[in-house]
Amino acid sequence: MDTIYFKAMLYKSLLELGKATAEDITAYLLAKGIETTPQKVSQHLIKMPGVKYKKLSYRTIYFIKE
Amino acid sequence: MSACEECGGKLVKADQSEFLVCSECGLLSEIRIYSFSESRSEAKKRKMKKEITYTKILKKAKLPKKYSKKLTDGMLARLKLTAMEQNNSKELRMRIYEMIRTQHKELMNDEFLRIGKAYKNVAKVFLNGNGAEPIFEAIALMYYLRKNNINMSFDKVAKMFNLAKNNLFRRYKEFEERIKIYERQGLKRLVVMKMLGQARLKYLTLKEIALIAGVRHDSARVVQMKIKRMNIVDEKGLMRILVGP
Numbered sequence: 001m002d003t004i005y006f007k008a009m010l011y012k013s014l015l016e017l018g019k020a021t022a023e024d025i026t027a028y029l030l031a032k033g034i035e036t037t038p039q040k041v042s043q044h045l046i047k048m049p050g051v052k053y054k055k056l057s058y059r060t061i062y063f064i065k066e
Numbered sequence: 067m068s069a070c071e072e073c074g075g076k077l078v079k080a081d082q083s084e085f086l087v088c089s090e091c092g093l094l095s096e097i098r099i100y101s102f103s104e105s106r107s108e109a110k111k112r113k114m115k116k117e118i119t120y121t122k123i124l125k126k127a128k129l130p131k132k133y134s135k136k137l138t139d140g141m142l143a144r145l146k147l148t149a150m151e152q153n154n155s156k157e158l159r160m161r162i163y164e165m166i167r168t169q170h171k172e173l174m175n176d177e178f179l180r181i182g183k184a185y186k187n188v189a190k191v192f193l194n195g196n197g198a199e200p201i202f203e204a205i206a207l208m209y210y211l212r213k214n215n216i217n218m219s220f221d222k223v224a225k226m227f228n229l230a231k232n233n234l235f236r237r238y239k240e241f242e243e244r245i246k247i248y249e250r251q252g253l254k255r256l257v258v259m260k261m262l263g264q265a266r267l268k269y270l271t272l273k274e275i276a277l278i279a280g281v282r283h284d285s286a287r288v289v290q291m292k293i294k295r296m297n298i299v300d301e302k303g304l305m306r307i308l309v310g311p
Contacts, residue, residue, distance in 0.1 A: 026251075
């Protein structure tokens with residue numbers, strides 16, 4: 001899948017959800033038909049400007065839009 | 067024993083009765099037989115003690131719960147025949163483990179083909195419909211076997227469906243990579259996604275979704291009923307169930 005499209009969808013989902021874990025965003029994207037994993041989601045969102053993140057546990061990352 | 071009141075014939079005990087019956091005319095005498103040796107309840111208890119029950123077998127084998135759940139009715143019936151002769155609980159336990167390990171060998175080839183046919187839709191959906199029918203069936207069977215912890219080689223399955231082993235292996239890996247993403251989601255999420263009309267899941271039945279989630283068909287149906295009872299019709303409501311806490 002095109003990375004720009006994927007990133008755009010990622011940001012859009014975060015805008016809609018407000019704050020969510022990587023797992024939630026993955027489920028949201030899957031429902032929209034974009035097959036991805038929580039690892040891939042966090043990998044992209046961590047680097048994204050305008051997105052804050054907080055590590056809740058060693059595997060759960062919480063993403064919040066600024 | 068006294069004689070019959072009517073004809074004077076000999077009185078005999080009727081089967082399963084406390085009363086005496088005349089052997090000549092068949093008249094039921096008023097004389098009752100009371101047995102003081104043991105009551106009926108005691109006799110029943112004694113009979114129950116002698117009877118071999120499945121619970122007794124499992125208790126004797128000291129079998130952990132997770133294994134006792136895997137025992138089928140057929141296995142229990144076979145165990146019942148020989149279990150009480152074995153005094154060593156360890157030996158009995160080992161026999162049960164062996165039975166569980168080799169249970170798939172009992173399944174006939176026809177049964178495997180039937181499973182493949184029943185779940186071929188899963189393979190078809192996740193491979194985007196690219197391929198022939200036998201390869202879908204073989205992949206579906208392979209997936210079913212892996213999900214149920216039954217070991218069977220690619221070679222054997224390929225031979226069963228008259229396919230090349232390498233081809234089956236390559237297509238299975240392709241299929242596995244795609245389905246892995248859905249396996250990580252729970253059953254509830256998968257059912258909600260189906261209701262939302264997700265690109266792949268909308269073509270699958272509840273039975274097939276239950277296989278992906280690794281649960282029984284009944285539990286999948288219960289989850290679906292619970293969601294339907296919430297009376298959520300719009301997409302936003304379903305999304306809230308999907309992503310909410």
